[in-house]
Amino acid sequence: MKLINDSSCSWINDLSLRHNIKTLEKNENCDWLIIGAGYTGLSAARKLSQLLPNKKIILVDAQLAGEGASSRNSGYLVDTTLNDGFTSNKDLENYKKKTNIYKLGIEAVKKFVKEYQVDCDWNECGKYFASSNQIDNKILKNFSETLSKLDFKHKILFNNDLFKRLGTNFYNVALYTKGGILLHPGKLVRAMIDTLPENINLYENSLLLNWKKVNGKITCNFMNGSINSKNVIFATNGFLKSLGIKKNYNFPITLTASMTRSLSDKEFKSIGEPKEWGVLPVRPMGATIRMTKDRRILIRNTAEIHSPYKMSKLDLNKRYNKQKIGIKKRFPQLPDDIIQSTWSGIVSRSRNGSQIFEKLDDNIFVAGCYNGSGIGVGTLFGEQIAIKASGEYTEEIKVIESRKKTTWLPPDPFLTLGVKCRLIYERFRARSET
Numbered sequence: 001m002k003l004i005n006d007s008s009c010s011w012i013n014d015l016s017l018r019h020n021i022k023t024l025e026k027n028e029n030c031d032w033l034i035i036g037a038g039y040t041g042l043s044a045a046r047k048l049s050q051l052l053p054n055k056k057i058i059l060v061d062a063q064l065a066g067e068g069a070s071s072r073n074s075g076y077l078v079d080t081t082l083n084d085g086f087t088s089n090k091d092l093e094n095y096k097k098k099t100n101i102y103k104l105g106i107e108a109v110k111k112f113v114k115e116y117q118v119d120c121d122w123n124e125c126g127k128y129f130a131s132s133n134q135i136d137n138k139i140l141k142n143f144s145e146t147l148s149k150l151d152f153k154h155k156i157l158f159n160n161d162l163f164k165r166l167g168t169n170f171y172n173v174a175l176y177t178k179g180g181i182l183l184h185p186g187k188l189v190r191a192m193i194d195t196l197p198e199n200i201n202l203y204e205n206s207l208l209l210n211w212k213k214v215n216g217k218i219t220c221n222f223m224n225g226s227i228n229s230k231n232v233i234f235a236t237n238g239f240l241k242s243l244g245i246k247k248n249y250n251f252p253i254t255l256t257a258s259m260t261r262s263l264s265d266k267e268f269k270s271i272g273e274p275k276e277w278g279v280l281p282v283r284p285m286g287a288t289i290r291m292t293k294d295r296r297i298l299i300r301n302t303a304e305i306h307s308p309y310k311m312s313k314l315d316l317n318k319r320y321n322k323q324k325i326g327i328k329k330r331f332p333q334l335p336d337d338i339i340q341s342t343w344s345g346i347v348s349r350s351r352n353g354s355q356i357f358e359k360l361d362d363n364i365f366v367a368g369c370y371n372g373s374g375i376g377v378g379t380l381f382g383e384q385i386a387i388k389a390s391g392e393y394t395e396e397i398k399v400i401e402s403r404k405k406t407t408w409l410p411p412d413p414f415l416t417l418g419v420k421c422r423l424i425y426e427r428f429r430a431r432s433e434t
């Protein structure tokens with residue numbers, strides 16, 4: 001069983017190769033063990049080491065640290081989301097709680113970036129929720145009312161304005177929100193690895209096979225050794241369910257994305273030389289599409305139930321073709337063969353769009369399930385779960401714990417069947433938007 005499913009993600013390929021990778025080859029004991037080294041696990045490790053500098057802390061990942069979803073996402077550090085289960089005016093209170101968490105997430109990433117002087121192409125340019133479909137005007141009007149009630153700066157834009165800003169006449173209506181940041185997700189997570197404090201032992205390419213707690217002792221078994229730890233934090237997000245954690249409260253979804261090469265001067269001119277921008281879909285199964293600051297176009301237009309462990313070249317190729325069409329629909333003047341890489345990544349979803357942040361048992365904690373918005377929330381939850389696990393309490397924990405909890409999901413095969421049906425329905429509803 002291997003977690004790595006492909007090695008062709010442009011964000012990862014932009015980074016330098018890492019050296020001195022350590023793999024777990026023997027049995028170990030420690031005070032704190034963190035499983036999963038994405039934004040959540042790395043932030044938890046950094047915080048624990050500040051709180052408990054004399055404790056032995058081990059961080060383990062099944063693949064190279066940071067090279068799961070944390071390097072494979074679209075790079076939107078969001079302040080607001082539209083398709084998250086809590087966006088209607090009816091559920092204003094829960095939507096507000098959710099945006100309070102996003103706000104804290106942005107602050108957590110901002111603080112990290114400032115403190116360590118991280119260059120991750122940070123751009124506070126806001127984002128668009130856009131649609132080609134006039135009917136979606138209504139959804140955006142309702143969303144606008146919700147945002148006005150919560151004082152989020154935003155405006156609704158139409159075709160001509162959108163054409164000028166985005167360089168495509170595909171979209172007819174959009175809601176632009178001023179908050180929210182675009183960044184390079186790979187550079188951000190790499191900085192979290194590079195700045196790990198010295199008292200963290202990082203083991204990579206070391207898959208946790210199973211774990212148990214007997215008479216208060218927690219044992220985690222890996223391919224070539226086991227670790228006995230007094231405390232464990234699970235930060236495996238899309239893989240929580242496969243480890244039996246909160247298995248009736250979250251499920252994995254596989255997303256695929258593609259990125260083009262940088263557009264040439266001529267190509268860039270042909271689309272009106274727009275500034276960096278990011279578009280999120282109005283309907284859940286529409287495309288996320290982004291123009292990077294170095295003139296590359298990223299598109300993500302699939303979300304599906306798939307084995308979380310691998311996506312074959314053939315499967316990835318099918319998604320590539322879909323993404324090629326998605327780019328062509330928006331930028332017909334660009335050549336057919338400009339996609340440079342196509343990759344998949346796993347996220348964790350809950351039924352009601354809420355997240356997991358809790359103590360599972362004495363000395364066992366978990367944070368995850370960000371429903372596709374884990375850059376800020378993962379960083380925040382990682383830090384705060386470390387604080388909670390070490391027995392402290394903060395204002396941030398108060399905000400996190402006031403959210404609605406994730407709701408119960410039926411077991412398989414009912415769950416998979418239900419999710420597949422829902423995805424087919426949502427795909428149909430968003431058929432013009434992929």
Ligand SMILES: Cc1cc2nc3c(=O)[nH]c(=O)nc-3n(C[C@H](O)[C@H](O)[C@H](O)COP(=O)(O)OP(=O)(O)OC[C@H]3O[C@@H](n4cnc5c(N)ncnc54)[C@H](O)[C@@H]3O)c2cc1C
Pocket residue numbers: 003035036037038039040041060061062063064065066067068069070071072073074075076077078206207208209235236237238239243255256257300344345346347368370371372373374375376378
């Ligand atoms: C295509 C795509 C686009 C996305 N776009 C955005 C976006 O624009 N904005 C946003 O905020 N979020 C986005 N997301 C979601 C975001 O990437 C995740 O929410 C975030 O990376 C979660 O961080 P994490 O550290 O909790 O999980 P991960 O980054 O998934 O890290 C978990 C780690 O656990 C490890 N692991 C799993 N199982 C085991 C095991 N058994 N043993 C040891 N290690 C294990 C994995 O190898 C992995 O490295 C997107 C995701 C994808 C895939």
